[in-house]
Ligand SMILES: Nc1ncnc2c1ncn2[C@@H]1O[C@H](COP(=O)(O)OP(=O)(O)OP(=O)(O)O)[C@@H](O)[C@H]1O
């Protein structure tokens with residue numbers, strides 16, 4: 165006897181509803197799909213109207229290409245798309261859409277109306293409900309398309325139950341609109357919620373301008389520019405100054421070839437660039453556009469297209485890290501004086517107030533390099549022609565940076581004038597940054613200058629200290645501390661690093677060990693980085709140390725050669741600058 169057949173093909177309406185589950189999770193996903201369709205149609209203006217958090221109605225109108233009557237009728241069929249024709253077209257596809265699934269998925273779980281017209285054709289209205297085409301007729305309208313989605317999930321009670329309150333769905337929608345507004349800055353966007361205008365965004369000339377409109381001018385102005393090319397990869401955008409990280413709530417936004425995506429790996433790469441400039445536990449705000457050759461990225465890996473796959477992820481991540489690192493190495497990343505942002509990131513207000521940005525002029529941030537480098541030969545005695553001794557070794561310093569007249573203030577800061585600003589360097593923080601980078605280099609290349617001691621130094625440790633020392637013994641050796649166990653908890657030191665004339669090796673070693681035991685080091689760094697940071701901190705000149713002019717010059721030159729001169733290794737600023745503009749404003753001169 166044969167068993168009865170129990171497998172059956174689902175009716176297509178049910179199959180569509182199941183497929184819709186992947187694309188249409190909640191009202192916000194409908195908004196995303198409809199806005200993407202408008203952008204793919206070349207719209208320059210997109211108007212979005214929402215009622216009851218999208219549960220009652222979502223309407224997206226555009227001034228794009230529009231559809232012919234035949235196209236409009238077929239657009240709600242599954243796998244109907246104008247964007248690709250063969251699977252080969254999937255490689256390097258630049259439109260947001262390519263699956264021909266969004267409209268049928270939305271249509272299968274709502275009442276759908278499409279009104280559309282091409283430039284030369286007459287208007288068409290298409291009505292559908294629960295996936296069934298009800299009517300195709302005339303509609304009067306100009307070129308473009310309006311898609312109206314009503315009663316979302318009315319025919320799928322199970323899914324309707326998962327909808328949250330209108331407020332919470334509205335919040336998700338405003339997040340998605342923010343994402344779309346950032347990925348396509350050239351497009352004019354308006355949004356109404358329950359018939360109240362909530363957002364009017366004119367086309368923006370720059371990312372900074374659009375960010376100012378979305379998140380507020382103070383936030384946008386506080387970010388610094390990223391723009392870097394590595395091979396075929398370009399990384400641009402805006403990131404937070406290290407000194408501001410943790411002061412405001414964090415926002416992260418990434419696009420790859422214009423498509424907003426989530427990518428923890430790329431975020432980690434960008435964050436890696438902040439290593440040793442911010443303290444553990446805080447994470448920077450990042451807005452980054454990554455452009456890779458279209459053929460090097462697969463966009464068809466996620467149901468909502470929220471992720472992509474890279475042909476070479478490692479190369480992409482390194483390009484992102486490098487770009488952010490470079491931005492942090494510029495003068496812009498140094499803390500400006502007295503204008504640190506304390507506003508929190510804001511977004512589409514619930515209140516219904518219109519955010520008009522016409523009056524808003526995002527002030528350009530000066531692009532001055534921190535240090536001036538001579539273009540030809542050093543001009544006079546003010547450049548470092550005389551062989552200043554580096555505070556970290558004996559090598560004479562080559563004249564690759566112009567050293568302005570320097571003055572020490574309160575035995576703590578080094579002040580000097582630059583074309584655009586009055587600049588203060590914190591001598592301890594700066595020296596710490598210099599030593600940290602030299603130690604890190606030394607650890608990698610094994611060339612930390614060590615000095616053999618005529619009389620070895622014997623240090624007596626507590627058991628915990630001895631253990632901490634033991635655990636880091638090899639790393640200490642790479643820093644120039646040569647040591648042997650000497651019985652009990654004693655250690656005999658036969659060579660020490662000599663980073664500068666007033667370096668007290670014993671004190672430095674003791675303080676470092678004490679820090680290691682107390683574990684007061686910033687975590688988030690690898691063990692060797694933590695050690696280098698601690699030794700650098702203990703070895704650096706202190707506030708209160710009087711510096712000779714030659715020492716100031718040497719420190720200035722050494723700092724100019726670090727990769728991140730504006731930031732110490734604990735997340736503090738080494739450099740603070742007051743722009744002349746700002747001073748003139750404060751004195752009422754402008
Ligand atoms: N606003 C619009 N203006 C002009 N044509 C549109 C618009 N919306 C949809 N279309 C047409 O309808 C087709 C189907 O849209 P749908 O969103 O279902 O699929 P898609 O965008 O091609 O792919 P995906 O499912 O990946 O979004 C599109 O390929 C496009 O030709």
Ligand SMILES: [Mg+2]
Pocket residue numbers: 197200201260261262266267
């Ligand atoms: Mg689409």
